[in-house]
Amino acid sequence: MARSIRTIRTTQSLADNALVREEDLPVIREVAERYAVSITPAMHQIITGPDDPIARQFVPTGAELVIAPEERADPIGDDPFTPVKGITHRYPDRLLLKPMHLCPVYCRFCFRREVVGPGEGMLSAPEMEAALDYIRSRPEVWEVILTGGDPLLISPARLAPIMRALDAIDHVKVIRFHTRVPVVDPRRITDDLITALDTETPVWVVVHTNHSQELGDDARTALRLLSRNGIPLLSQTVLLKGVNDTPQALEDLFRTLVANRVKPYYLHHGDLAQGTSHFRTTITHGQDLMQNLRGRLSGTCQPTYVLDIPGGHGKVPIGPTYIHDTDTVNGSGAAHRVTDPWGTHHTYPPTPGPDAG
Numbered sequence: 269m270a271r272s273i274r275t276i277r278t279t280q281s282l283a284d285n286a287l288v289r290e291e292d293l294p295v296i297r298e299v300a301e302r303y304a305v306s307i308t309p310a311m312h313q314i315i316t317g318p319d320d321p322i323a324r325q326f327v328p329t330g331a332e333l334v335i336a337p338e339e340r341a342d343p344i345g346d347d348p349f350t351p352v353k354g355i356t357h358r359y360p361d362r363l364l365l366k367p368m369h370l371c372p373v374y375c376r377f378c379f380r381r382e383v384v385g386p387g388e389g390m391l392s393a394p395e396m397e398a399a400l401d402y403i404r405s406r407p408e409v410w411e412v413i414l415t416g417g418d419p420l421l422i423s424p425a426r427l428a429p430i431m432r433a434l435d436a437i438d439h440v441k442v443i444r445f446h447t448r449v450p451v452v453d454p455r456r457i458t459d460d461l462i463t464a465l466d467t468e469t470p471v472w473v474v475v476h477t478n479h480s481q482e483l484g485d486d487a488r489t490a491l492r493l494l495s496r497n498g499i500p501l502l503s504q505t506v507l508l509k510g511v512n513d514t515p516q517a518l519e520d521l522f523r524t525l526v527a528n529r530v531k532p533y534y535l536h537h538g539d540l541a542q543g544t545s546h547f548r549t550t551i552t553h554g555q556d557l558m559q560n561l562r563g564r565l566s567g568t569c570q571p572t573y574v575l576d577i578p579g580g581h582g583k584v585p586i587g588p589t590y591i592h593d594t595d596t597v598n599g600s601g602a603a604h605r606v607t608d609p610w611g612t613h614h615t616y617p618p619t620p621g622p623d624a625g
């Protein structure tokens with residue numbers, strides 16, 4: 269298969285690169301008119317066939333035109349929490365700042381697929397100033413989370429003044445980035461970018477990555493560069509059918525992340541974005557996967573499995589439960605039944621032993 273050295277953005281270049289079949293082009297065109305397409309060379313290079321975990325994430329398919337009744341245009345209810353353009357403020361102590369509506373790649377399961385993509389670009393200078401004014405006026409905002417779109421697509425020259433403005437706000441103690449750039453377009457992690465991120469206020473980076481195959485040599489180098497410059501690294505992963513919904517795929521991903529200085533943070537249950545039902549597993553399957561990982565994987569490799577409750581009600585952990593109340597009352601009062609990592613149940617506190625006084 270010929271390898272494009274340029275980012276693939278059109279249906280014709282998908283066909284030219286044998287990523288979609290000619291006979292599927294009409295339906296792929298329909299999908300691409302609704303939802304943006306972009307596949308970076310770094311991701312294109314590692315695609316081996318239509319069903320591999322990388323192709324499934326980025327190559328559009330007709331399945332995206334199927335909208336399930338429970339799916340929504342605003343799946344996690346951001347709209348009501350938008351006080352000014354570019355800000356989502358749901359939790360008192362932290363908010364999202366979305367300066368950029370473009371991404372290096374467009375994920376076929378994106379929960380913001382209705383609002384990202386070509387045409388929007390960056391917030392205008394006055395819009396950016398209004399967003400910063402909002403943050404300045406809210407002393408309860410302890411953390412600003414730059415997301416998008418992908419905020420690390422912003423050039424270092426344009427990012428630097430945003431960082432300086434945030435750095436100058438006393439009550440903002442942490443600046444967090446949510447990004448795919450270090451993995452899907454790692455050559456953008458340059459010394460100039462590192463310089464732009466070098467603020468007095470600590471910067472944290474949360475990398476979105478869903479499969480160990482995404483973490484090639486260039487991505488590993490980019491992560492190392494960020495880490496060496498004092499930026500703590502976390503990851504977020506979306507649980508995706510046919511991409512990473514097996515114990516082995518998740519184990520490989522989380523081990524690879526920790527071995528590259530990244531702490532797995534969240535495993536997201538798939539949001540109810542329109543045309544994404546072919547990617548969603550059940551919550552029960554997600555819990556089984558998490559339980560399976562508990563016994564066999566270092567604690568440093570364990571993310572929290574979370575659901576963003578539709579309607580803007582926030583994120584909550586939905587992993588398996590290891591402790592249940594029981595009716596049994598022993599000497600110490602109420603007892604619990606605890607499940608160990610291998611599935612055996614135990615009573616807590618334990619029944620008093622022979623040397624109990």
Ligand SMILES: *Cc1c(COP(=O)(O)O)cnc(C)c1O
Nearest residue numbers: 356357358359362363364413583
């Ligand atoms: C996910 C999200 C956050 C960040 O939540 P954490 O649990 O701190 O990672 C903040 N604001 C909004 C609106 C979010 O959706």
